[in-house]
């Protein structure tokens with residue numbers, strides 16, 4: 001399998017990276033993305049190197065490359081916010097140290113939401129924070145995620161991300177994670193993805209693209225909603241997503257599914273990965289997922 005594909009998986013304090021690798025293998029994936037704890041809080045446990053080494057061993061057996069594994073920072077971290085700024089910076093510094101200890105080189109981060117602040121002030125906080133966080137000799141690259149523009153989210157256009165990148169001193173440590181649901185919801189037309197990719201190349205530069213989040217969207221283009229849908233079941237559609245997943249220029253970039261569980265209970269990733277490898281839309285996917293886990 002040349003395609004580098006996986007999904008978001010869980011990370012539990014007792015099984016750590018080993019548990020995440022096992023879950024990814026159960027989906028037939030060759031990469032994955034995880035949070036170092038619950039995505040909605042910042043409680044984090046100690047990393048045990050013995051478990052990490054077991055995870056590496058299993059990854060080797062399954063031809064998973066550590067370079068393609070993604071960590072996602074919790075979404076309550078917000079560098080825009082004046083009051084939460086010191087906390088967010090110190091949390092992200094520790095998150096980078098955790099990634100280093102695990103050997104992970106890519107950390108996805110939502111740029112933040114400006115909420116009550118003036119937009120320029122919020123963006124300058126993000127830049128200030130990133131420059132503090134990246135002022136060290138670690139290897140981890142922070143990948144700013146393209147956002148849907150829900151509420152006051154920063155990062156809903158390539159230009160906004162480019163502005164931040166331009167002001168980050170340590171350019172080798174900053175990148176972008178492109179989320180298909182988010183850019184569609186932000187107003188980019190995925191019926192003409194080649195034009196979108198050209199625009200990305202022109203505005204930011206393809207060398208900054210480090211990760212792809214592959215999701216369909218429950219809503220129309222430019223809806224600014226950010227509600228993910230299973231592959232082929234939403235407004236982006238199967239053919240457009242397959243075109244993106246198999247795009248020649250994106251061959252080396254890890255592709256991560258963050259599509260919703262079926263009936264909030266059953267992970268769809270094994271069946272979605274099968275369908276993506278088949279390149280044929282499976283209109284029975286949701287039923288098959290339920291059958292698979294109830295069997």
Ligand code: FE
Pocket residue numbers: 072108110145
């Ligand atoms: Fe995200």
Ligand code: FE
Pocket residue numbers: 145179213258
């Ligand atoms: Fe995402």
Ligand code: ZN
Pocket residue numbers: 179181182226227228
């Ligand atoms: Zn999203």
